[in-house]
Amino acid sequence: MIKAGIIVFPGSNCDRDAEFALNSCGFETEYIWHDYDNILKYDFIFIPGGFSYGDYLRAGALAKFSPVMKHVEKFAIEKKGLIMGVCNGFQILTETGMLPGALSKNTSLKFICKDVDVNVESFETPFTKYIEKKKLRLPIAHSEGNFKIEKKDIELIKDKVAFKYVENPNGSYEDIAGIFNKNLNILGMMPHPERNSVKTLGNGDGAYIFLSIRRYLEDAKNN
Amino acid sequence: MKSFKFEVLISLKKGILDPQGSATEKVLKRLNYPVNSVRFGKNIELTVNEETEEKALKIVNEIADKLLSNPVLEKYEIKLLSTEVLA
Amino acid sequence: MKSFKFEVLISLKKGILDPQGSATEKVLKRLNYPVNSVRFGKNIELTVNEETEEKALKIVNEIADKLLSNPVLEKYEIKLLSTEVLA
C-alpha cells in the first residue's frame, strides 16, 4: 500500500478530511504531529489546510518553524516521494521557500467559500498524469489565497503551473490556483480536492488528483 | 495647499487580549529567543491635503477615531512624518 | 542583563497592491476627506533580554527577517524604543 503521512499542526483543521479522502482513494494514512523530529518514512506527505497557529502573523508563517518541517524539506531534496500542500498547506510551503511566491489577502478582503472550476495546466507530472479531465470542480475556502510572485521569480513557475481558475475568485496572479516546484515533486494548491473526493460530497473530482498520485507512486514502486 | 504625511499607530488597549502576540511569543520562546511581551498593532500611513497642519491634524484625528480604530478595543497615536508644499 | 524594547514596522513593498489601504482610501474619499496614499502596515512591539544593544538588535533583525515579515511581499524597519537594566 502507498503510505501517506498527514502533518498536523496546532490549528490544522483539514487533517481529518485529508485522512478520509486519502483512505477513500486507497492510501494508508498516519498523522504526524508537528513536533515529530525524525526521518519521514512515507511515500507521500500531505500538509492539510486549516489555521496553523491561528494563521496569526501571516497564514503559514509560524508553522514553518515546527520541527517536522526540516524533515519535510529533506524528504523533498532527497526525492523520497511526493509532497502536497492544500490551502494552509500551500501557504506553509511558500513560507518555507519550498515553493516560490506568496499567498496574500483576497482582493475582496473576505473569506470565500464556494465551488470553483479549475483547468489542469499540465498532465506531465506525477500529480496529474492520470487525471482524465481537463476541468475539475473543487471547493475553495480561504481568505489569503491571492497568489503573488516577485518579478525575479517568475521564471521559476514557467511550466510549473498546476491549476488555473476558470474565473479568478481572489486576484491571483495569472489565475493561478496551484503550482509545482522545479523538480515536480511538490504541489501546492488553494482549492481543496479532499473536500470533493467522493460523490456524496459533490461530483468527486478531487479524487482524480489523489488517484493520479497513487498510481504514479505505485508505478514507481513496481519499477 | 500642502500635503501632510501622517502615520497613525493603532494598538490594543491595556488588558485586552492579543491572541496574535501571544501565539507569536510562544513560538519565539520555543525557538529559544529571549523575547517577551510581544504585542501587535497596526500602522497606517496616509497623506492629507490641507492648508495648515492644524487643519490636517484635525482631519486625521477624526479619521483615526471614527474609521481606523475601534474605540472599544484600541487606542491610537498620530505622528506627522513630513510636509510637502503642493504646486 | 538589560531589557530592550523594540518596535518592528512591517510594510508592503512598493508595487505590491494593498487592498486594505485602497479599500479604506475609497471609503474616506466617498466621505469627502482630502486623503491620499493610504497604506496599511503592521507594528510589533517586543522586548529582548540581552547583554548589549548590539546583540539584542541582531536577534530582532533575525526574527524580523525570518518570522515577522514575508520577503516576497514585505519589508521591515526596526526601532529601539527603550532600554531597562534588569536587576
Added chain:
Amino acid sequence: MQKTINPEVLSTQLGLNSYEYKLIKERLGREPNELEVYLFSAQWSEHCGYKHSKTLIKTLPITIEDENAGYVKIDDTAIVFKVESHNHPSAVEPYQGAATGIGGIVRDVLAMGARPIALLDSLRFGPLTDPKSKHLFEGVVSGISGYGNSIGVPTVAGETSFDETYSTNPLINVMCVGTAKEDELTSSKSAQHNKLFAYVGSKTGRDGIHGASFASKELSGEDERSSVQVGDPFSEKNLIEATLEIAALQGVLACQDMGAAGFLSSSSEMADKGNLGCILNLENVPVREENMQPWEIMLSESQERMLFLIEPGWEAEVERIAKKYFLDFAIVGKTTYEKKMKLYMNEKELCNVPIKLLVNAPQLYVKSEVPGYFYVHRARKYPEITTNSRRILLDLLKHPNITNKKWVFEQYDYKVGTNTVITPGKADASVLWIKGNHKGIAVTIDGNGLYTFLDPYEGSRNIVYEAARNLIAVGAKPLGITDNMNFGNPENSTVRWQFEQSIKGIGSACRELETPVTGGNVSFYNESETEAIYPTPVIGMVGEVSDLKKTMTMDFKFPSDKVYLVGK
C-alpha cells in the same frame, strides 16, 4: 490599599435588590463580605440564575436537565446541540461579540465530550439603510467567519433578517451541533468528594468582568468597554482537541466550560449538581494580568477555558495534553463533602458560603398582563391589495429579508469537516453526513419576530412547525429542538405575558410533534430605545435523514417537471 465598600451598597450597585440582600444576610447569619457580594450578584444575575424564567422553562417537555447541552440519538450516535445568544456583547463590539458567542456555544457542546461538527447562526438587525445596523451586520458576519472558520467547525445554515425593532439591539443567536457515541458523553456533575479541579485553557484576564450581570441589564449606551472579551480561535481549536483527548481519560470524572461568571459558576455548579461543596485555591489560577483581585479571578469571562474534575493521580497526564496544545494547566481546587464554597488565596480564607444558597437564585414572580395591542391587531382586517402583483413579487424578491443570503454564507467555511451534504442556499435545512453510515443529520434554525409579536402563542407554535417543515422538506424526521428566548425586560408585565405565551406555544408544538426540548437559553432585557424588541423566540431543530440518497434540495430539476402546491 483597597478601599472597603459597604457590602449592602455594593450589592445594590451590582444589581441585587434589597430583598435578595436581606435573604443572603439572613441565610448566612452575618453580613456577606465584599467578595461574597460579588459572587452572589453574579450567580444570582438573570444570566446565571434564570430567576425570571426557570419555573416557566420547567413546563417545557425537557429531556435532560442540568447538563451543558442536551442530545437526541441516531442509532448509537448522540447528537448534542444547543443554541445561545450573544446579543448585548455584539451590540457593543460586533466582531468580538459574535466571535466569542461562537466560542461559548462550541464549548458548551464540547463540555459534553462531543466533537463540534456544525454551527448555525440566526441574525437579526435593524434595516440595512441605517449605517449603524450595516456596521453591526458586517461586523457580526465577519466575527462568525473569523472565529468559526478558524476552529474548523463549518457554519452550515442560518437565517438573516432585518427589522426596525432590532435597530439598537441586534439578535445574534448561534447554535452548535456535536456528535459522540452515547457512552462517551461526559457529565458536568461531580459525584465524589476529594476530587481535583483541573483548569485547562487560556489565562484569566480582566476581560468580560461584569459580563454576566451586564448581559442581564438593559443596554445603557454608556461606556461598556471593560466588558469586551476578545476571542482567540487558535486557543479554542487547541481546547477542542485537548478536551476530547482529556475527556477520554479514565481518570476524568466531569467537565464544564467556564462561561458566564467563569470560574465561579463552573466550579460551584459542578459541585452542587453532585450534591457536594468545594474549596478553591485562587493563587493557582493562571492569570494574564498583575494584581488581579479574587473577585476578578472568580468572575472573569476570559474565553477558551475549561474546568475538569479529575481523580488524584491523573494530574500529569492532563497536564501533558494541555501542554501539547499550548494551553495553561493548574490544579485549582477540590470537591468537598461539606456543602460549602470556600475560597482561599495563599491559605487565607476569603469566602465561606453554603453552596446551595449561592447556586440557587431565588425565583422572582412578575404578574403578566395581556397588552392592548394584542386585541387591536387581532381585530384588524386583511388589507386589500391594490398594487399589481408582479410589482409586489419583484419588491419582495429584492427585500433583504428574502433575497439570496450568499453574501453571508460564502464568508463561512460550510464544508470543513467534509460532512456537509446539503450546503446553505440549496435547501431550507442543511444535511450533515454521519460518516461510516448512510444516515445524516438535518439541521435548521428559525424565528419570526413579527408573528411572535402579534400572537406570541400561535407565533411560537408556528416557528416550531416551520423548523419541522424545513427538515421534512429535505427528507428528514424531526428529533428535537433547542430554543433561544429573546425578550425584553422580564419585570414588565407585557413582556412577562409574551414570554409565558411563547413558552406555552413552543411546549404545545413540541408535544404535538413529539420533539423534546433538549436545552436552550434565555436572553432578557433586549430593549430598543423606547420599548422592548419584538418577542423573538428562535428555534433550532435537528432531524434524522435515514438515507442520504433520499434527500431533496429545492432547485427545480428538469425543464418539463410539473409544480404542485400541497396543503392549504
